[in-house]
Amino acid sequence: xxxxxxxxxxxxxxxxxxxxxxxxxxxxxxxxxxxxxxxxxxxxxxxxxxxxxxxxxxxxxxxxxxxxxxxxxxxxxxxxxxxxxxxxxxxxxxxxxxxxxxxxxxxxxxxxxxxxxxxxxxxxxxxxxxxxxxxxxxxxxxxxxxxxxxxxxxxxxxxxxxxxxxxxxxxxxxxxxxxxxxxxxxxxxxxxxxxxxxxxxxxxxxxxxxxxxxxxxxxxxxxxxxxxxxxxxxxxxxxxxxxxxxxxxxxxxxxxxxxxxxxxxxxxxxxxxxxxxxxxxxxxxxxxxxxxxxxxxxxxxxxxxxxxxxxxxxxxxxxxxxxxxxxxxxxxxxxxxxxxxxxxxxxxxxxxxxxxxxxxxxxxxxxxxxxxxxxxxxxxxxxxxxxxxxxxxxxxxxxxxxxxxxxxxxxxxxxxxxxxxxxxxxxxxxxxxxxxxxxxxxxxxxxxxxxxxxxxxxxxxxxxxx
Numbered sequence: 001x002x003x004x005x006x007x008x009x010x011x012x013x014x015x016x017x018x019x020x021x022x023x024x025x026x027x028x029x030x031x032x033x034x035x036x037x038x039x040x041x042x043x044x045x046x047x048x049x050x051x052x053x054x055x056x057x058x059x060x061x062x063x064x065x066x067x068x069x070x071x072x073x074x075x076x077x078x079x080x081x082x083x084x085x086x087x088x089x090x091x092x093x094x095x096x097x098x099x100x101x102x103x104x105x106x107x108x109x110x111x112x113x114x115x116x117x118x119x120x121x122x123x124x125x126x127x128x129x130x131x132x133x134x135x136x137x138x139x140x141x142x143x144x145x146x147x148x149x150x151x152x153x154x155x156x157x158x159x160x161x162x163x164x165x166x167x168x169x170x171x172x173x174x175x176x177x178x179x180x181x182x183x184x185x186x187x188x189x190x191x192x193x194x195x196x197x198x199x200x201x202x203x204x205x206x207x208x209x210x211x212x213x214x215x216x217x218x219x220x221x222x223x224x225x226x227x228x229x230x231x232x233x234x235x236x237x238x239x240x241x242x243x244x245x246x247x248x249x250x251x252x253x254x255x256x257x258x259x260x261x262x263x264x265x266x267x268x269x270x271x272x273x274x275x276x277x278x279x280x281x282x283x284x285x286x287x288x289x290x291x292x293x294x295x296x297x298x299x300x301x302x303x304x305x306x307x308x309x310x311x312x313x314x315x316x317x318x319x320x321x322x323x324x325x326x327x328x329x330x331x332x333x334x335x336x337x338x339x340x341x342x343x344x345x346x347x348x349x350x351x352x353x354x355x356x357x358x359x360x361x362x363x364x365x366x367x368x369x370x371x372x373x374x375x376x377x378x379x380x381x382x383x384x385x386x387x388x389x390x391x392x393x394x395x396x397x398x399x400x401x402x403x404x405x406x407x408x409x410x411x412x413x414x415x416x417x418x419x420x421x422x423x424x425x426x427x428x429x430x431x432x433x434x435x436x437x438x439x440x441x442x443x444x445x446x447x448x449x450x451x452x453x454x455x456x457x458x459x460x461x462x463x464x465x466x
Contacts, residue, residue: 005074015053015059019053026047035260055092067082087179095174114143114146115143121140125137125215145402158412159379179460220360233289240335245440263283271302301322312454317424317459362422365422367394387399387402432449
């Protein structure tokens with residue numbers, strides 16, 4: 001490297017290490033907050049320090065130097081990190097903007113204030129009673145209409161900030177920060193829809209409208225619950241690790257079960273040295289298995305991803321796919337027989353219901369993700385009109401209730417990660433294992449191909465998206 005490259009490398013590497021440490025600290029504080037500690041001030045302080053670090057005056061010159069053809073030829077890793085830093089810096093000006101953060105807090109407070117009975121309403125959407133499902137949908141539609149003005153205020157500000165920084169809207173800016181465009185995402189979703197459309201259409205022959213899909217989803221989940229409730233998830237999990245020649249005693253992973261307001265989470269307190277999992281202790285059956293395995297997938301990523309580099313930490317799209325690889329044990333016949341102890345009839349039940357459940361789940365996630373894109377890219381439309389149009393396009397069902405889930409707005413565009421996670425994990429695990437999962441080589445290859453390279457390898461390459 002020449003002198004300029006040396007300086008660029010030094011500046012970007014130092015910032016990279018600082019961002020890594022700050023985000024580790026952020027994760028520790030989030031862990032403490034989720035377990036009941038009061039850390040709001042500390043969280044805000046760390047977020048401000050991240051915001052400040054990404055706006056240092058010396059960065060534009062370093063980024064220009066790091067993106068030069070000479071650097072790309074002589075030091076491709078530095079060029080890659082520079083491009084990732086540029087993405088992070090550009091989106092941080094929008095995502096970490098103080099006015100948008102305040103608007104997000106106001107939206108969260110508004111939704112919380114107006115969401116009395118939310119859990120009961122959501123449960124009612126999957127009730128066996130069609131009358132109760134209809135009433136729950138009407139209640140959710142009323143809640144959605146009440147919070148729509150607050151959602152619009154947040155969306156308007158987010159779009160204004162995105163346009164200020166050269167994007168057409170917030171959705172375009174958010175996707176660009178993960179190496180995607182709106183067109184890319186729509187094209188991929190459309191292809192995945194076509195692949196699974198015959199199976200989906202066969203399933204929806206059983207329902208009278210979009211309002212019945214969550215009931216159908218729960219029916220298949222309940223059938224699997226009958227199987228998975230026969231063996232304690234923690235015991236099955238321990239046996240699975242043993243079959244894979246793994247042990248939590250030998251990994252830098254701690255696991256606790258707590259009564260929390262979410263299903264589960266994984267915290268990268270110090271990747272490779274201190275990774276923590278929290279799973280909701282109230283979960284049972286399929287959900288307990290699913291979230292225990294999903295969070296373990298996240299933990300395995302943080303055990304083996306590049307250490308000391310925030311820039312080489314994979315996008316959330318990739319991390320969700322890696323986490324979902326572990327949930328695919330639940331559809332594996334050998335796992336069901338050897339670990340869960342299922343007989344022929346139970347195996348057949350799970351395999352049939354998992355296929356239906358995952359198909360419905362994918363289509364619902366695609367609809368919800370595209371609804372968020374729609375309201376950000378066509379901001380003048382009524383949300384009820386957008387909800388109806390998107391439901392018709394992605395679920396092929398008419399839905400005129402306007403009963404969108406307001407909580408989707410607390411993590412805008414996050415739902416698309418679950419779509420990518422499900423599809424990419426299936427693609428990756430098939431390539432890794434030839435569909436034989438219970439062997440240590442699965443984990444070795446998983447680590448080697450997907451975790452250790454981090455974002456030095458684009459996710460499109462990792463998952464062979466040619």
